[in-house]
Amino acid sequence: MADMRIIAHVAINVFKESVRDKVLYNLVAFAVILMGAAYLIGQLTAGQDVKIIKDLGLAAIGTFGLLIAVFIGIGLVWKEVERRSIYSLLSKPLGRREFILGKYAGLALTLLVNVVVMTAALYLVLGYMDAQFTEEQKSVWAAPALDAGMLRAVALIVVELLLVTAIALFFSTFSSPFLSAALTFGLWVIGHFNADLRNFENIVESPVAAGLARALYYLLPNFAAFDIKSQVVYALPIAPGYLAVTVAYGLAYIALLLTGSVLVFTRRDFK
């Protein structure tokens, strides 16, 4: 059984490192972009402002989160090994499993704080915009400016970021940061076009190619599933239970990746 107290202790240290490494400065960039965009869009469009800000805001939350997940995720383990800080750390009563899980939990906490603050900022800007319009103007909107339904998209962004972090961490247990970043981004891009692999199976005639496409479809993470931004912004229907199934899918994938990371890391020699 993993020692949760030790995991939390390591996680808090990772969070502290991110804060001192000025990772949270991206929140300032986010706020500036959002406010600047709100002002500019207000000058250029009529009626569509809120939709655009919602789209832009959710996309920015995802992108900033992605950059943090990848660029910190790939260094989480690699940096400790490369700088040899891991030597003194692992000589303490800290199992390698607790180390990996603590590192992961620390970055997850950093991401969560980021997303919460960015979401609050988005609602703040939307609230401000809401106050600028009359009830008549608002009546043509697909969804209200302060639509709580947007939180569903945010929840899936969080799960997606946790999955990206798990992928980055997995690669960082055995490869260099450059390779880890390339592989993580590669998986993220492919994962967004996962549905095409499913179609590919129907197009090709070769059973081998079709089988391969099917295997890849099931094997690779389906990132497209986490993207419900359009549905939320345009108030399109989302199938009941979709959220729960997608979150469960993401968590299961994360669990597999963390198990893989622990297995690789516990067998590793630090030469």
Add this chain to the structure above:
Amino acid sequence: MDAIRTEDLTKHYRVGFWRPRPYIALDRLSLTVRTGEVFGFLGPNGAGKTTTLKLLMQLMYPSSGRAEILGRPVGDVEVRRRIGYLPENPYFYDYLTAEELLEYFAGLFGYPAAERRRRAASLLDTVGIGAERRLQLRKFSKGMIQRVGIAQALINDPDVVFFDEPMSGLDPLGRREIRQLILQLRDRGCTVFFSSHVLADAEALCSRVAIVAAGRLVASGQLSELLAFQVRGWELVMSGVTPDALSQARADREIVNAVPIDGQRFAMELPASAAPERVLATLTASGAQLVSLTPIRETLEDFFMRQVTGAQRSSNG
């Protein structure tokens, strides 16, 4: 119970990317370190010292053989609670202060917050880190990082400490302080296992040593057993030595070598067979004055050089 025990501990791995070839980093190392002793693990660079320490810390897994600390296998988490480790050229987190680093490590042992703070403060005092303890470690010099490294190794008040090149990066004052610290640890019953290639440290501190070269143990035992402590000559330094008196002493084969230091001051080497009193009396009678008379004994360095050169010759041949 022995503090540390290894039996045929071996580590080999493959090196090279395209055509990997086997490399033996450590070859069947068997040694025992007794509880409460200061044990020097000596050898030239690349001899296998750090590999041994990494195997004992389970930073590496052995290819074969076994290792125990305090009677338990090295992987046992209970062992980790009772040991301390200073890696070679340690490195810690840039963004933490020395105080925070020690408190973080203390937290891994499960100490409550107040106890963490107390231990961190007391150890930083011990290793001579003053007000700098509140600075982030990125602002620390190599010597200060080494001191922090020693402090973190002692955070749990360990029964056995492993120091990999503990004097590295320290100035002469720092070295002396760490020597004193090692002796204090010994006095309170802690076993100290330290690797070094600085033989003077080992000679000043260790009760027993082991010497490794090319991955193999070439000698181990008490310093007094390993070194021939009988006098193998004398070094005599005198001033006011006249050329005639020097020639006479040379002719009598009482001096094997004489090196002028300045003017009429000479450093002379006398063979073990010579009676230094007689040479001294002869030279004093000719008007020379004694500056110093020192017996020449085999040093650990002589012994080390003989063992290491022999091991390297046999591994090459």
